[in-house]
Amino acid sequence: MQVGIQNRRQLVESIALFKKDGHNHGRCIDSAMNTAVNLCSRRGARLTDLRRRVLELVWQSHQPVGAYELLDILKDERRNAQPPTVYRALDFLLELGLIHRIESLNAYVGCNSPDTSHPSQFLICRDCGAAAEISDTRLDRAISGLADDAGFSIVRRTVEVEGQCPNCQAG
Amino acid sequence: MQVGIQNRRQLVESIALFKKDGHNHGRCIDSAMNTAVNLCSRRGARLTDLRRRVLELVWQSHQPVGAYELLDILKDERRNAQPPTVYRALDFLLELGLIHRIESLNAYVGCNSPDTSHPSQFLICRDCGAAAEISDTRLDRAISGLADDAGFSIVRRTVEVEGQCPNCQAG
DNA sequence: TTTTGTTATGTTATATTATAACATTATATC
DNA sequence: GATATAATGTTATAATATAACATAACAAAA
Numbered sequence: 001m002q003v004g005i006q007n008r009r010q011l012v013e014s015i016a017l018f019k020k021d022g023h024n025h026g027r028c029i030d031s032a033m034n035t036a037v038n039l040c041s042r043r044g045a046r047l048t049d050l051r052r053r054v055l056e057l058v059w060q061s062h063q064p065v066g067a068y069e070l071l072d073i074l075k076d077e078r079r080n081a082q083p084p085t086v087y088r089a090l091d092f093l094l095e096l097g098l099i100h101r102i103e104s105l106n107a108y109v110g111c112n113s114p115d116t117s118h119p120s121q122f123l124i125c126r127d128c129g130a131a132a133e134i135s136d137t138r139l140d141r142a143i144s145g146l147a148d149d150a151g152f153s154i155v156r157r158t159v160e161v162e163g164q165c166p167n168c169q170a171g
Numbered sequence: 172m173q174v175g176i177q178n179r180r181q182l183v184e185s186i187a188l189f190k191k192d193g194h195n196h197g198r199c200i201d202s203a204m205n206t207a208v209n210l211c212s213r214r215g216a217r218l219t220d221l222r223r224r225v226l227e228l229v230w231q232s233h234q235p236v237g238a239y240e241l242l243d244i245l246k247d248e249r250r251n252a253q254p255p256t257v258y259r260a261l262d263f264l265l266e267l268g269l270i271h272r273i274e275s276l277n278a279y280v281g282c283n284s285p286d287t288s289h290p291s292q293f294l295i296c297r298d299c300g301a302a303a304e305i306s307d308t309r310l311d312r313a314i315s316g317l318a319d320d321a322g323f324s325i326v327r328r329t330v331e332v333e334g335q336c337p338n339c340q341a342g
Numbered sequence: 343t344t345t346t347g348t349t350a351t352g353t354t355a356t357a358t359t360a361t362a363a364c365a366t367t368a369t370a371t372c
Numbered sequence: 373g374a375t376a377t378a379a380t381g382t383t384a385t386a387a388t389a390t391a392a393c394a395t396a397a398c399a400a401a402a
Contacts (some may be wrong), residue, residue, distance in 0.1 A: 008320065017322045048350070048400085052354075067388070080352055087389065089179075103274040104329050106359095107389065123323050136317050142310040143332060149179065150186045151337035152294050158275050158331040161314060162214035217369085237394070238359070251381055259362065259380075277359060277388095 018125060018165035019063040024141040029059045032110050036098050039114055040125045045096060053077070054089035055110070058099050063129040073089035102131060104160045109133070120141075129142030186303045188233040189296060189336035200230045203281050207269050210285055216267060222247070225260035226281070234300040235278030236265050273302060275331045280304070290314075292330040298339035 016022040029116050036055055036152050040047040049056075057070050068095050074081035090108055093099040097114040101107070102122060111120070119140050124131045138161065187193040207226055211218040218226075226253045227239050239258050244246040245252040261279055264270040273293060274277070278304050282291070290311050310330065318325050 011317075011320055015323070028274075028348075033184070046349080048397095050351075061188070072260070082353065083389070084353085084391090092350095103331070111341070123318065123321060125323075126326060132319065133319075136313065137311040139317060142307065142313045143330075146305065146307050146310060147294065147332060150305075151181055151295060152186070152296075152334055153340060154332055154334040155297060156194065156333040158329065158333075159314075160274070161318060161323070161325055162327040162328040162329075163318065163323055163325040169322070169324060219368095221380075253382065254360070255362090255382085256380075262380095274391080 011134065011136075012141060015123065015132045015165070017132055018128070018130055020167070029056065031097075032059050032112065033064075034085045035114060036096075039096060039098065043096065045092075049169075050078075050085065051089045051092050054086060055093055058093070058108055059110040061133060062109065062122075064102045064105050064109040064131050066105075066107045070108075073150065102160060103158050105160065119157050119159075121157075122161065123165070124160060124162045125165035125168055126162055127164055128171075130165060132165075182305065182307075185305045185334070186294065188303055189299070189301055189338045191338065193338075194293075194311075196232075201226065201316045203230050203269075203283065206285060210267060210269065215265065221249075221256065222260045222263050224258060224266055224275070226269060229264070229279055230281040233280065233302060235273045235276050235280040235295075235302050237278045241279075271304070273331060274329050290328050290330075292328075292333065293330060294336070296336035296339055297333055297340075298335055301336060303336075317330065 004065060011135070017028075033052070033056065036047060039045075053074070058065055058075055062160075067090060071081055071083060071086045073085060078085075080134070090099065090101075092106075094101060097111055099108050100111050100120045100122075102109060102124065105124070109122075112133060113135075119135070121134050121139060122131045122137060123134060143157060143159075145155070188199075191193075193306045196324055204223070204227065207218060207223070210216075224245070225241060228244055229236055238254070238261060241261075242252055242254060242257045249256075261270065261272075265272060265279075270279050271293075273280060273283050273295065276295070280293075283304060290306070291309060292305050292310060294305060295301070299336060314330075315325070315326060
């Protein structure tokens, strides 16, 4: 039987962030920032200092971060930071797909593949707080098929699975 | 190929609420209230006047309703209604599975099968606002399988699919 | 290279959603 | 009826998000 996610290696990569030292996070951030620069350049979107900084802050970890957490940090850096400062930057980043919003947490997390289409699906650990974005074709097809059967045309999908990640179960 | 949802008739029933006159809503409410009474009785939970009333209000339509909308209505009925009044009732109803919270809308909607287990999945129409709860086994299995592969143990699933319902597409 | 339009940010205020904490009332059980 | 527990009343505030208008930065045209 075909496994949903394209291959198991891909899934293992996606959830590597659940493990301490499971990945090189510095490289993770660098890669995300490079991708952002490229994407903005291609789209003619302006990745200003503020927006770049907010994206960096979101990428500081794989734990989704709240808008007011970001604001607190920004306030130390620009004395003028106010809620609209951070919400506008978040809106910009969301629109480009550079970040996702986790509805069940009112929080934001970096997207590792902003180029491709975005049926964003998350595994979110209640213990360590990390959110792993996955892209499972079987799951996608199940939703698409279901919508087709119902005559429902999809605009946006929210799949947020909360639980305990393998690393936190070990403890 | 097996269709995910147990059978197509079941799906058609689930989404009947998208159609005007697609179902008898009075009966819909009655049935929900009866189910609630029975469930509470079996569980030894107290369905007080307040809780019963909030459940009725939630069931007034298939559009998820916000806590403060409910509060506005309650205020006309009990002069003392305050936010905790409604949030406590909602918490009680959520705990029993009599209602669901739609994370992407910060709103609440009645559950038509509070007895059975609850991998709640919703199709939510952006135009008419109605939310259809569905229960698709293929989708459930996709999520379970994925979590298994990842070694992730699931506590809660949120599946919210936004788009346009068949009725609203027709217009 | 000034002008001009547009986009981004600053700033103040407020809306929306939700919870904390403690007092009182109602209900159930002894 | 006394007592314990659960539910609700009440006041205050926390947490999340947006409206509305002013200013500044930038980009493209004149």
